[in-house]
Structures are given as C-alpha cells and as structure tokens.
Amino acid sequence: MAAPHHSSHATLNPLPEPPAVSAAMARAHQKYWRFNLALIATLMTLGFIVSFVLPLMAPALAQVRVGGFRLPFYFGAQGAILIYLALIVVYIVLMQRADRQLKRAFDADAGASASVGTDVSVARGN
Numbered sequence: 001m002a003a004p005h006h007s008s009h010a011t012l013n014p015l016p017e018p019p020a021v022s023a024a025m026a027r028a029h030q031k032y033w034r035f036n037l038a039l040i041a042t043l044m045t046l047g048f049i050v051s052f053v054l055p056l057m058a059p060a061l062a063q064v065r066v067g068g069f070r071l072p073f074y075f076g077a078q079g080a081i082l083i084y085l086a087l088i089v090v091y092i093v094l095m096q097r098a099d100r101q102l103k104r105a106f107d108a109d110a111g112a113s114a115s116v117g118t119d120v121s122v123a124r125g126n
Helices: 023-061 071-124
Strands: none
Touching (some): 023 071
C-alpha cells in the first residue's frame, strides 16, 4: 500500500503576489521604518532613565527643596507622569510628520508611475 500524498495548503491556495513597488517607494518605506524604530528606541531609553535612573539618584538630590518639598517627591509624584505624557506627545507629533512625508513620497511615486504609463500608451499609439 502506498503512503498517502501530503499536500500543503500553500500549494492549494498560494498567497497573492504583492504589487510591485518602485525603488523610490522602497527607499521611502525603509527610511520611514528606520526613523520609527530609532524614535521608539530613543523614547524608551528616556522612559527607562525616568523610571529607573532618576529614582536611583533621588537620595543624592534629597537636600534640594522646591516649594518646601524635597526634589525626589516631585520626581515620584509628578515628574515621571509628566515625562511619560511628553514622550507620548513627542511620538505622536514626530510620527504624524513622518506619515506626511511618506504620503508625499507615495503621491510623487504614483504621479511618476502614472506619467510613465501615459508616455508608454502614447508611444504605442493608444
């Protein structure tokens, strides 16, 4: 008796090919994601410093008083929360700017490919 033939779902239902992307658009996507990862790494590093390094330095800053309270009180009570909110706002603003740049690159690429398509059809006599 022969062994049953094993077929995978990949051969029965292959994934569709992604659309072709121009070199300029590929560079724009690569630049976008590099910026995104660098921004996330930077903001997470600042969050780490606020969460772990500043509390370790707090005893050394205990002599400094602001408004009658010791400075470490402000670090714990308000400072960390305000820094986290600022990090979120910075991420939102910078990523909106990056999104607009990627959109402009996409629009420029779409316009360039549309003009190339019309040039080809004019050359063919269509």
